[in-house]
Amino acid sequence: MSVGSIDAHVAEQWDDVLASLRSEIGEAAFQSWLKPMTVREVSDGQVRVSVPTRFMKDWVVAHYADRLGELWSAVNTAIKDVEVFVQADYGQDDGKKAASEALAHNDTKTDTQEGAAMPILSAAPTGTPRVATARPVANATNDTSLDISAPLDLRYTFENFVVGKPNEFAHAAAKRIAESPTAQFNPLFLYGGVGLGKTHLMHAIAWHIREQDPTRTVIYMSAEKFMYRFIRALREQNTVDFKEQFRNVDVLMIDDVQFISGKDSTQEEFFHTFNALVDQGRQIVISADKSPSDLEGMEERLKSRLNCGLVADIHATTYELRLGILQTKAERMGVEVPSKVMEFLAHKITSNVRELEGALNRVSAHSSLVGRDITLETAQDVLHDLIRAHDRRVTIEEIQKKVAAHFNIRTSDMHSARRARSVARPRQVAMYLAKQLTSRSLPEIGRKFGGRDHTTVMHAVKKVEELRERDATFAEDVELLRRMLEG
Numbered sequence: 001m002s003v004g005s006i007d008a009h010v011a012e013q014w015d016d017v018l019a020s021l022r023s024e025i026g027e028a029a030f031q032s033w034l035k036p037m038t039v040r041e042v043s044d045g046q047v048r049v050s051v052p053t054r055f056m057k058d059w060v061v062a063h064y065a066d067r068l069g070e071l072w073s074a075v076n077t078a079i080k081d082v083e084v085f086v087q088a089d090y091g092q093d094d095g096k097k098a099a100s101e102a103l104a105h106n107d108t109k110t111d112t113q114e115g116a117a118m119p120i121l122s123a124a125p126t127g128t129p130r131v132a133t134a135r136p137v138a139n140a141t142n143d144t145s146l147d148i149s150a151p152l153d154l155r156y157t158f159e160n161f162v163v164g165k166p167n168e169f170a171h172a173a174a175k176r177i178a179e180s181p182t183a184q185f186n187p188l189f190l191y192g193g194v195g196l197g198k199t200h201l202m203h204a205i206a207w208h209i210r211e212q213d214p215t216r217t218v219i220y221m222s223a224e225k226f227m228y229r230f231i232r233a234l235r236e237q238n239t240v241d242f243k244e245q246f247r248n249v250d251v252l253m254i255d256d257v258q259f260i261s262g263k264d265s266t267q268e269e270f271f272h273t274f275n276a277l278v279d280q281g282r283q284i285v286i287s288a289d290k291s292p293s294d295l296e297g298m299e300e301r302l303k304s305r306l307n308c309g310l311v312a313d314i315h316a317t318t319y320e321l322r323l324g325i326l327q328t329k330a331e332r333m334g335v336e337v338p339s340k341v342m343e344f345l346a347h348k349i350t351s352n353v354r355e356l357e358g359a360l361n362r363v364s365a366h367s368s369l370v371g372r373d374i375t376l377e378t379a380q381d382v383l384h385d386l387i388r389a390h391d392r393r394v395t396i397e398e399i400q401k402k403v404a405a406h407f408n409i410r411t412s413d414m415h416s417a418r419r420a421r422s423v424a425r426p427r428q429v430a431m432y433l434a435k436q437l438t439s440r441s442l443p444e445i446g447r448k449f450g451g452r453d454h455t456t457v458m459h460a461v462k463k464v465e466e467l468r469e470r471d472a473t474f475a476e477d478v479e480l481l482r483r484m485l486e487g
């Protein structure tokens, strides 16, 4: 069915669908998310609806698309689903603008081919379908700003962010900015190693603000993209347009600014944009892998400007945070992971959250492929290569030495036949740590402890696990040793 054949029936159906959804979701959400939609085409059982921005598309797809499809099927059984795509309305004759918009979208794969469809209907507040015409100019400016923002990851919300000691400060600062209608500490500078949640927090700020108040303009962009766009603007001699895009921004977030270090003209532009926005009381959020003072190749005046606001450091994860993240993720993924496996992962995958997630995904994918439950053995097996990489540092000899020193016994007692509790217990702890921190098998570990049997090692591991659960001081001791050895 072509565009022209959308008729009164479709218009009526659209009306019904919207009326139903409006009563389900309430007036505010309706005005923010559904009103801007325009029906573009109905063909092969599919309704194609456009929205003006990438962000709206993500949101509508995540929250309303299924329901829209259901409601539409209810009024017209021929309709199977609803597809949402991005298309900004600039009036029918403004082909040039549409083309440059399409260009501006070149980082969003699917949205560029959509330019051909003509606007047909949009949701008028009265419920009467109307032919869509040019949108108000004031809106267009806003939408342009939204459009240059990179797509946001739907999973990166505050709800999905697990808070622990290492990130509580950064989290609180991000939350404050998200919840406050005016600029707070300017800029918020988030820094920390790779995979520790900087991007997650920035997206969470954006999601929160856009949900609370869709009229506020939030731009999230990587520093690389900022640089790329600026260089392109220079080449095409329209830096004025480039600047214009940022003029009405309420919150500007630039991720990974270490990428613009050493790039002088980009830094210069960034500096000006930054200053202009701060002077207007707009909020800026920056992330980097180092603190402002440690950013090499960054101009001094920019450094000091970045240092002016609030600098929040995300520290390396702790065992507790890793465990918390694993539990949350497993629950969200709907997979059953025994606590032994979680503890194993939290002990072994210590580098960053991204790797931790990757490990969990691998283990759960494996179990669903082979159709068997996740066990400690399969987890060890599937993650063999990852764990090897983490193991390199710690040897059994080292463990024996450290544990002996900690409990004030001789290292030789690790191998001896003495069975007094005062040496047997530390020996068991060392065996347990050898199992946790190295990839040695039980018989191999047994051999290193004076040629003991693998069942002795197994018993030791069980015993220590038991004690850890019963005795908090003992658990702390073991944890301290583990950290020292991994350190």
Ligand code: ADP
Pocket: 155, 156, 160, 161, 162, 163, 167, 192, 193, 194, 195, 196, 197, 198, 199, 200, 201, 325, 353, 354, 357
């Ligand atoms: P960075 O930008 O600091 O390199 P990301 O924000 O991309 O790190 O985080 C890497 C991955 O780890 C993402 O999938 C993110 O969702 C996840 N992640 C990081 N920290 C947390 C946390 N505290 N809770 C839940 N997920 C997290």
Ligand code: MG
Pocket: 198, 199, 200, 255, 256
């Ligand atoms: Mg990142």
